[in-house]
Amino acid sequence: MRQKITLLGSTGSIGVSTLDVVxxxxxxxxxxxxxxxxxxxxxxxQCVQFSPELAVVGxxxxxQLLRQLLDAHGCSTRVLYGEQALCQVARDCDTVMAAIxxxxxxxxxxxxxxxxxxxxxxxxxxxxxxxxLFMDAVAQHHATLLPIDSEHNAIFQCLPSGYQGxxxxxxxxxxxxxxxxxxxxxxxxxxxxxxxxxxxxxHPNWVMGKKISIDSATMMNKGLEVIEAxxxxxxxxxxxxxxxxxxxxxHSMVSYNDGSVLAELGNPDMRTPIAHALSYPERIASxxxxxxxxxxxxxxxxxxxxxRFPCLALAFEALRCGGTAPAVLNAANEIAVQAFLDRxxxxxAIPDVIARVMHQLEPRPATDMExxxxxxxxxxxxxxxxxxAINAT
Numbered sequence: 067m068r069q070k071i072t073l074l075g076s077t078g079s080i081g082v083s084t085l086d087v088v089x090x091x092x093x094x095x096x097x098x099x100x101x102x103x104x105x106x107x108x109x110x111x112q113c114v115q116f117s118p119e120l121a122v123v124g125x126x127x128x129x130q131l132l133r134q135l136l137d138a139h140g141c142s143t144r145v146l147y148g149e150q151a152l153c154q155v156a157r158d159c160d161t162v163m164a165a166i167x168x169x170x171x172x173x174x175x176x177x178x179x180x181x182x183x184x185x186x187x188x189x190x191x192x193x194x195x196x197x198x199l200f201m202d203a204v205a206q207h208h209a210t211l212l213p214i215d216s217e218h219n220a221i222f223q224c225l226p227s228g229y230q231g232x233x234x235x236x237x238x239x240x241x242x243x244x245x246x247x248x249x250x251x252x253x254x255x256x257x258x259x260x261x262x263x264x265x266x267x268x269h270p271n272w273v274m275g276k277k278i279s280i281d282s283a284t285m286m287n288k289g290l291e292v293i294e295a296x297x298x299x300x301x302x303x304x305x306x307x308x309x310x311x312x313x314x315x316x317h318s319m320v321s322y323n324d325g326s327v328l329a330e331l332g333n334p335d336m337r338t339p340i341a342h343a344l345s346y347p348e349r350i351a352s353x354x355x356x357x358x359x360x361x362x363x364x365x366x367x368x369x370x371x372x373x374r375f376p377c378l379a380l381a382f383e384a385l386r387c388g389g390t391a392p393a394v395l396n397a398a399n400e401i402a403v404q405a406f407l408d409r410x411x412x413x414x415a416i417p418d419v420i421a422r423v424m425h426q427l428e429p430r431p432a433t434d435m436e437x438x439x440x441x442x443x444x445x446x447x448x449x450x451x452x453x454x455a456i457n458a459t
Contacts, residue, residue, distance in 0.1 A: 069184075069344075072099040072155045074174050075165035077108040079274050080188045080214065083336045084163050085112060087344060087352055095344065099155035101166070104128055110135035113143045120144050122151045153177035161344070164189045165214070167277050168400050169442060172196060176435070179203040179211075186343045188214035190294045195393040196438055197297045211298075212343040217243045217291055218298055219339035220317035220330035231300035241301060242319040242327075243291055244311040245370065246271050248283040251312060255374060261413035263406060271314040271334045280403045281377075284416055285370065289381020293392050296385055303385050308378060310368045315357070333357050376417040380424065389429035390441040397445035398423035405453050415456055423448045 071088065075081045081102075088095045101122040102109040110132055113121050121136075121143050123129050129147040136143055146154070149170075156162050156174040161184040164175045171189035176196070178185045180203055187193070192200055204211050213219050221243075226236045233239075249268050250258060266283040267276055274282070281287035285308075292306050309319075314334040321327045332338050333354055341352035372379045377399070384395040402419040405411045411419065426448050432438050 068094055068096040070096050070098045070160045071163060072101075072159040072161070072178075073097060073163045073165065074101050074152065074156060074171065075163075075167065075189075076100040076112055077102040077105040078165055078167060080165035080336060080340070081163070084165070084340050084344075085116065087337050087341050087350075088116075090353060091350055094350070098159050101152055101155065103166075103170070106132045107135065110139070110141075114139045114141050117141065118143055120146060120151075120155050122146045122148075122155055124148070149173055157181040157183070160184060161186065163214070163340075164192065167191075167275060169195060169396065176200060176203060179209045180207050182207040182209045184210040184212070186212050186214050186340070190215060190290050191396055193294045193297045194290050194396050195442065196435065197293075197392065197432060199432065199435060199438070201297055212346055213294075213298055214336075214339050214343055215291060215294070216334070216336065216339050217318040218295060219342060221295065221299065221320055223330045223342070224318070224320040224328040225299070229299075233299070233301050233305065237323040238301070238305075239321045239323050240305040240307055241295060241299065242307045242309050242321060243288060243295060244309050244314070244316055244318050245285060245288045246282070246314045247310045247312055247370075248285065250283055250374075251310065258374075259412055259414050263409065266406075266413060270312070276407060277400070277403055280406060280416075281399070283413075284377040285375035286377035286381065286399050286403075286416075286420075288370075288375075289378045289384075290396065292378075292381055293385050303382060308370050310370050312366055313362065315362055315365060331357055331359075377420065380417060380420055384424065387429045388432075390427075390432050390438060391424065391429040393432070393438050393442050394424055394427050394429070394445040395420060397442045398449040401446050401449035401453070411453055411456055415453075419449055419452045419456070422452045 097116040097118045099120040100118045103124040106128050129145045133145045152174040156178040162178040163186045165188040169191050172192045175192040221241050267279040269279050316329045316331050319327050319329040335354040337352040338354050341350050384391040398420040402416040423445050
């Protein structure tokens, strides 16, 4: 029996890489649903190639256009739209690739967990926003959760067999998340105010979407990964270390009490963790070239400069505060990043907006999704007001 896969966010970089891996193994995997928000033409081409039962878009207008495009190719894929439809396709399958960027991916990821499905989690915001609630849903409904982020997938591979989220019995001292440092690792701090969206998007190692590329440049992406790692591996903030590793060859490491450090290495290509999670506990070909360690020359490491990357410090602060603080951090960041992409604020204003919003909204216990989503909405409104105030000065 082939695994029936729903791919949430199929037109993004993770989605495209997932389809590349799936196409290499038609005997193992069947795409039953594809989703995209507004990139209708790309989604139509994917539907023609993979013939899913369902396709989901963000609006009725997009759904009408997609139907027209599919009819022109004789493709019988049913077309739905909206959040309810996203949640439906996340339930009606065996495996969900959760690759929608941002808070929009939370509801369908939670639906997949509640259905007891196998979840390949590339949407880190689901854990950043809802943390304990999401992990409780996974446990309660006996869902399988496998990380797709290259860093968390590497940690998963380096942890001992049978690890159940308690580091002490397994001798885990700490986990080390590696970070490339992005495009501005060694740029003069005095010139960062001049950074343009085009420069910030140009990641030196990875091909990613605009939002995650900006997050990499500010290192908020790594901050969100710190919060995600806390929930995935039940590890305390003080046992999580971020290490700058510009080559992106070591994807992360686990340090043990006996002094051993286990690392996962590979070429910087997301098809590796995708293939690992799709086939776990087996291994399948991903299309990624074998790593030639002799051609690398050297591997460099350094501690992150929090003056250069204040977003990383804000993420650790949110994790230590707990409750709804990470959801507020994430919401403010999404608004600030979009404002930067729209050229409404400068690059250095991104952490400023986030810090101001975090200090305006006191964390509340994240006891239910209504509270989390309410704080998310408040943070977005607060961030918009902060941006207006910045522009008024």
